[in-house]
Amino acid sequence: MKHLQLNNKWVLVTGASSGLGQEMARQLAHLHKANLIIAARRADNLNQLKAELEKYAGIQVKVIVADLSIPEEADRVIAESIAGNNLYAAILNAGVTYFGRHTELAWDNFESILKTNVIGVVRMTNSLVKYFDEPGTEGGLMLVSSMAGFFPVPYQAAYSATKAFITAFGNALHNELTNPAFSITVFAPGGIATEMTDNSKFNELKGWLMPVSVAAKEGIHALITRKYSYVPGLLNRIGNVFMNFLPSKFIGGKMSKVYLKSLTKAQQ
Ligand SMILES: NC(=O)c1ccc[n+]([C@@H]2O[C@H](COP(=O)([O-])OP(=O)(O)OC[C@H]3O[C@@H](n4cnc5c(N)ncnc54)[C@H](OP(=O)(O)O)[C@@H]3O)[C@@H](O)[C@H]2O)c1
Structure with missing residues (x-):
């Protein structure tokens, strides 16, 4: 299958107002000279990134301010991205987590995680697959999942389950595609140093976090x-x-101890 050529093409990145999405946007602009559609809720961060990239990378940037946990907003992001039929690739990266005992996760918060990490992603993927999976259309879609989707992660139970969904969903869809010039990639990082992990609860786990520039580079490569x-x-x-050779219960037990220690230290 021919590799994607991003130069001068339009690429959508959701969750580009911070962390991995912002860094992927920067690398796509500077290293690959892609034009970008960047989406998230924080307008200021997106507009700042647009100004920076248009000035220093010489590419075009469209900003879409949207709350992707709302299906109509997710629809709008895709409709605006594919208008004109020149969208070439999309990275559905926006996501949220909760780190703590599941029983302490408020229902509203749980629903928001589910809507952002799962419902919004499925909603956007549905439209993107309709757009890309057509003869003569070239492009790629990447869903940002997590290693937390490969095995159950205690104290991130709901997050881990949403990422297991995304991994299974993306991999299954990959094998339903009919257009040989379109691909779906599931990108599953371990811990990354971003806003998501910039919290004292993660202090004991910080040694395991990958620099965001490295994760972004590997994501774009994928x-x-x-x-x-x-x-x-x-x-x-x-x-x-x-870990594929170890029982899930054993892995969960070991992780539970490490995560609980980090949580407890943050509460002291
Ligand atoms: N950090 C890690 O250790 C790690 C590990 C594996 C996978 N990941 C995944 O990587 C992705 C990026 O996370 P990150 O680490 O870069 O965290 P981050 O810095 O907190 O970035 C999350 C991004 O998602 C956006 N977002 C969240 N809720 C949204 C909503 N309702 N509507 C629109 N945008 C929304 C945020 O923008 P606004 O707040 O401006 O809306 C932000 O741009 C996530 O899918 C995460 O699950 C992270």
């Missing part, structure tokens, strides 16, 4: 080379293979 599923970082990939 999209361009049309990987089916991709875990950034050699150690993460080795760990992932190794």
Whole structure:
């Protein structure tokens, strides 16, 4: 399958107002000279990024301010992105987490995680697949999942379950596609140093976090080379293979101890 050529093409990145999405947008602009459609809720961050990238990378940037946990807003982002039929790739990266005992997660908060990480992503994927999976259309879609979707993660139970959904959903859809020039990639990082993990609750886990620039570079590589599923970082990939041979209950038990220690220290 021919690799994606992003130069001068339009690429949608959701969740580009911080963290991994923002860094992927920067690298797509500077290193690949892609034009960008950037979406998230924080207008200021998006407009700042637009000004920076148009000035220093010489590319075009469209900003769409939207709350992707609302299906109509997710629809609007895709409608505005595909208008004109020149969208070439999309990275559905926006996501939220909760780190703590599941019983302490308020229902509204749970619903918001589910709507952002699952409902919004499925809603956008449905429209994107209709757009891309047509003869003569070239492009790629990448869903940002997590290694937390490969095995159950205690104290991130709901988050982990939403990412398991995204991994299964993206991988299954990949095998339903009929257009050989379109691919769906599931990108599944381990921990990354971003706003999501910039919280004292993660202090004991900070040694495991990957720099966001490295995760972003590997994510873009996975999209361009049309990987089916991709875990950034050699150690993460080795760990992932190794963990496939261990019982889920054993992995969950070990993680539970480490995560609880980090949570407890943050509360002291
Ligand atoms: N950090 C990690 O350890 C890690 C590990 C594996 C996978 N991931 C995944 O990587 C992705 C990016 O996370 P990150 O680490 O870069 O965290 P982050 O810095 O907190 O970024 C999350 C992004 O998602 C956007 N977002 C959240 N809720 C949204 C909503 N309702 N509507 C629109 N945009 C929304 C945020 O923008 P606004 O707040 O401006 O809306 C922000 O741009 C997520 O899917 C996450 O699950 C992260």
